[in-house]
Amino acid sequence: xxxxxxxxxxxxxxxxxxxxxxxxxxxxxxxxxxxxxxxxxxxxxxxxxxxxxxxxxxxxxxxxxxxxxxxxxxxxxxxxxxxxxxxxxxxxxxxxxxxxxxxxxxxxxxxxxxxxxxxxxxxxxxxxxxxxxxxxxxxxxxxxxxxxxxxxxxxxxxxxxxxxxxxxxxxxxxxxxxxxxxxxxxxxxxxx
Ligand code: NI
Numbered sequence: 165x166x167x168x169x170x171x172x173x174x175x176x177x178x179x180x181x182x183x184x185x186x187x188x189x190x191x192x193x194x195x196x197x198x199x200x201x202x203x204x205x206x207x208x209x210x211x212x213x214x215x216x217x218x219x220x221x222x223x224x225x226x227x228x229x230x231x232x233x234x235x236x237x238x239x240x241x242x243x244x245x246x247x248x249x250x251x252x253x254x255x256x257x258x259x260x261x262x263x264x265x266x267x268x269x270x271x272x273x274x275x276x277x278x279x280x281x282x283x284x285x286x287x288x289x290x291x292x293x294x295x296x297x298x299x300x301x302x303x304x305x306x307x308x309x310x311x312x313x314x315x316x317x318x319x320x321x322x323x324x325x326x327x328x329x330x331x332x333x334x335x336x337x338x339x340x341x342x343x344x345x346x347x348x349x350x351x352x353x354x355x356x
Contacts, residue, residue: 178215181230186281192327195228195235198260201303206236210258210301213238221247222279223254224317226324229280235261236301237321240314247277251313259306262298262322266291267309274313276320276330277343285346287339288330290319 184191198206209232217225217238224239240254271289278284293311296318300306310318320330334340343350 178211180219181212181216183229183279184231186329190231191228191280193233194327195233195325197235206301223248224321226321228324235325239317239321254314254317258300260299262296264322265295267293267295278330283342285343286331286334288333290316
């Protein structure tokens with residue numbers, strides 16, 4: 165961990181934050197709406213979240229995962245994620261006060277993992293096609309209609325804002341287990 169402090173200093177004080185793990189009651193709260201945009205406080209939070217997510221190749225991160233009780237999620241990377249090499253690229257997005265609207269009742273199931281549930285993967289049903297709206301950290305509106313992996317990531321991250329972790333969405337627990345057992349050839353970090 166010694167390299168982290170100088171790297172953080174070089175990048176303007178961004179800090180790798182501790183990620184809470186399942187069982188921590190702070191992951192079960194309903195997060196509060198952000199009421200002021202383009203503030204120093206919000207920019208520091210977003211910078212820390214981006215830096216924390218990048219440091220562990222996460223596909224997304226929600227503020228409650230670092231113990232911050234606010235409706236802020238980040239996801240995407242503008243490049244292939246080494247943890248999900250088969251997944252399409254999702255644009256790097258900061259999404260505040262999100263609202264998700266399913267565009268149809270159609271669902272699809274796929275494997276998910278979570279930085280708060282390290283070492284495990286489960287098969288999770290999600291809406292295939294959604295519209296999501298919200299704001300970026302500057303208060304500019306976001307309004308996108310997406311499907312597939314992009315829609316899955318948004319639903320997973322926004323679930324963190326209502327105290328829901330992906331295992332709570334699993335319907336078939338025969339498809340829930342340790343990554344190293346389910347995917348023995350997959351080269352993923354030990355903490356997923
Ligand atoms: Ni998660």
